[in-house]
Amino acid sequence: MTDYAHIHQPVLLEQCVGLVAPALRTPGALAVDCTLGLAGHSIAFLKAAPQARLIGIDRDIEALRMATARVEQEGLGGRFIPVHAAFDDFSRVLEERGIDTVQAVFMDLGLSSLQIDERERGFSYAHDAPLDMRMDVSQPLTAQMVLERYDAAALTRIFKAYGEERFARQIAQEIVRSRADEPLTSSRQLTALVDRVIPQAHRGSGNPAKRVFQALRIEVNGELEKLARTLPQIANRLAVGGRLVVESYHSLEDKTVKSFMMQGTRVDAPADMPVVPDDMQPFFAPLTKGAVMADDEERERNPRAASVRLRAVELVRPVPQRWRRRFEHEADGSMQRAGARHGATGRRRGKRG
Numbered sequence: 390m391t392d393y394a395h396i397h398q399p400v401l402l403e404q405c406v407g408l409v410a411p412a413l414r415t416p417g418a419l420a421v422d423c424t425l426g427l428a429g430h431s432i433a434f435l436k437a438a439p440q441a442r443l444i445g446i447d448r449d450i451e452a453l454r455m456a457t458a459r460v461e462q463e464g465l466g467g468r469f470i471p472v473h474a475a476f477d478d479f480s481r482v483l484e485e486r487g488i489d490t491v492q493a494v495f496m497d498l499g500l501s502s503l504q505i506d507e508r509e510r511g512f513s514y515a516h517d518a519p520l521d522m523r524m525d526v527s528q529p530l531t532a533q534m535v536l537e538r539y540d541a542a543a544l545t546r547i548f549k550a551y552g553e554e555r556f557a558r559q560i561a562q563e564i565v566r567s568r569a570d571e572p573l574t575s576s577r578q579l580t581a582l583v584d585r586v587i588p589q590a591h592r593g594s595g596n597p598a599k600r601v602f603q604a605l606r607i608e609v610n611g612e613l614e615k616l617a618r619t620l621p622q623i624a625n626r627l628a629v630g631g632r633l634v635v636e637s638y639h640s641l642e643d644k645t646v647k648s649f650m651m652q653g654t655r656v657d658a659p660a661d662m663p664v665v666p667d668d669m670q671p672f673f674a675p676l677t678k679g680a681v682m683a684d685d686e687e688r689e690r691n692p693r694a695a696s697v698r699l700r701a702v703e704l705v706r707p708v709p710q711r712w713r714r715r716f717e718h719e720a721d722g723s724m725q726r727a728g729a730r731h732g733a734t735g736r737r738r739g740k741r742g
């Protein structure tokens with residue numbers, strides 16, 4: 390029997406169950422885990438909420454296969470619906486199943502340890518592998534294509550924005566220079582290149598290529614765009630009393646989650662308005678005070694927990710109409726931008742070397 394718990398340890402498991410399960414007490418309650426992975430969190434939710442069903446979404450077909458086997462192994466298959474999709478298809482996934490609202494939505498962003506350890510997918514700077522980095526191998530864009538096609542300015546932008554890399558410009562310039570001699574195809578070539586560029590005196594702990602790998606992965610998988618257009622879809626599908634619980638692992642992700650949640654926790658009326666109408670009252674109530682982080686013991690045991698930020702809100706009144714429309718628009722608007730990003734290589738990528 391496969392020891393799944395050994396492959397991937399769910400981060401802040403107890404805290405996540407404590408936040409999700411209270412929304413799943415009513416018979417027929419439905420939860421969606423947007424990032425099923427190996428179902429570590431999902432199994433704990435199903436066990437803590439014996440009345441609930443759970444839809445588990447993952448864009449990684451291999452993760453979905455393993456998670457389904459694991460859920461069945463636990464005897465929970467009857468309340469589990471696996472779905473192969475990207476989570477920004479959230480509304481469509483529910484629509485196709487005739488589901489209007491759900492009681493809880495969970496996201497554990499980023500990669501599973503399984504993906505990090507799968508050498509041939511090129512996510513890790515620790516192993517030599519082709520520079521692929523796609524979570525969904527059916528999409529065309531790979532890390533190698535980014536390194537081949539983006540110009541120095543575009544590479545600098547992604548290393549800076551998604552990796553917070555101080556030497557973004559120097560690394561980007563070195564990539565453009567070195568690919569003229571030899572294409573960059575392997576993670577070993579990329580780690581060696583970063584190693585040449587970052588001065589010894591400016592290295593922190595860990596592998597100096599870590600931030601560049603993170604940035605490439607975020608770009609290849611369109612992670613921030615997908616998150617930004619998924620959160621509004623979720624808000625429009627939460628039942629009153631429903632909960633949204635999100636674990637993120639880098640500051641831009643956390644910023645996106647934080648600002649999305651915060652906008653619903655404020656009174657949406659001028660400060661001098663004598664009586665605030667119902668539809669201007671906050672519709673989210675925060676369930677965490679700021680972001681919850683892992684304690685030393687968990688960080689020690691599970692390195693993935695080191696950067697986690699957990700935030701959660703409860704929907705306390707129906708999302709007001711004007712917010713619903715705004716959320717629909719945000720889901721659509723960023724969808725078009727993302728379409729342009731991946732589809733229109735000729736136009737936007739035209740300026741990339």
Ligand SMILES: C[S@@+](CC[C@H](N)C(=O)[O-])C[C@H]1O[C@@H](n2cnc3c(N)ncnc32)[C@H](O)[C@@H]1O
Nearest residue numbers: 399424426427428429430448449475476497500
């Ligand atoms: C950190 S793992 C989840 C681990 C899981 N909570 C567990 O305990 O086993 C994140 C998972 O989300 C998936 N994922 C990331 N981005 C996604 C997206 N946009 N749509 C669907 N799945 C996504 C990844 O393929 C990965 O399997």
